[in-house]
Amino acid sequence: MADNFASQINRGDLGSSLIPDEVSQEIIQTIPQSSVMLTRAKRISMSSRKKTQPVLATLPDAYWVQEGALKQTSKTGWEDVQITAEELAVIVPIPDSVVDDAKINLWQTVKPLIAEAFGKKIDAAAIFGVDKPATWGTDILAGATAAKNTVAQGTGVDLAQDVATLGETLSRQGFAVNGFASQPGLNWQLVGLRNAQGTPIYTPSLAQGTPASLYGYPLNEVANGxxxxxxxxxLAADWSKFVIGVRQDITYQVFDQGVISDSTGKVVYNLMQQDAKALRVVMRVGFAVANPVTRTVAKGKQFPAGFITPKAAA
Structure with a gap:
């Protein structure tokens, strides 16, 4: 466990906001943002730590046959992509006195924020390779860059043309874009853009929880950090090729006894002695990209995703 207990929750930290004298009954907070990977990628259950996902590696072929000649044979090959579930976990200690005096249910308030933190770690690892477990497959940005599926913003006359160019690149590799993910605030760059016929390419979301639409496909702004x-x-992608394997969904357990140690084994929190409880949260999840061969490019030249990159990266 990281040595981050300098910021332990205590009465002094929480008193002003969580233990109001008489008036406030709620915590004013940002609505927890969900994980785009857990929302959009193909999700599978895992009965063990590792699971094998077959991916098409060789396409069958066909041949013209002259009258009376023998018909040729063809083979189809499959490769195994292994998904390995790794553990995400955190322990949140809160003093009993703070829980007792607060006028809200602290545990129920903390749970969605922890879920959001888990989603942030999964998205950052899968999309950008940030703190990615070694057993996970290639992150999406690295795979897209290796396949040269990147378009620098400003390459075309506007962002609409850049997106269209990226979509064309993926189509030439045999993949159909069926959704987008983006940096927060991109909708304000898209709202005024039109296609060659003057039709808006972007449709804002009109219902809470429903993603906006870009070129008719859902667009999720990744707002979890x-x-x-x-x-x-x-990010433009065929999201069905991203596989999230869940070995254990998020579980919560509250402990009223025990000790919390740092990475050196030193006890930094004693629940019984310090009159506190701790919420332990655990999840086991894996990630891999299924990258089947296509008929439009040579094997190894394809990848089911691409990026519009910042202007500075051109």
Missing amino acids: AWDATKGVL
């Missing part, structure tokens, strides 16, 4: 605007502006 995982998006790195210095590396990407927009």
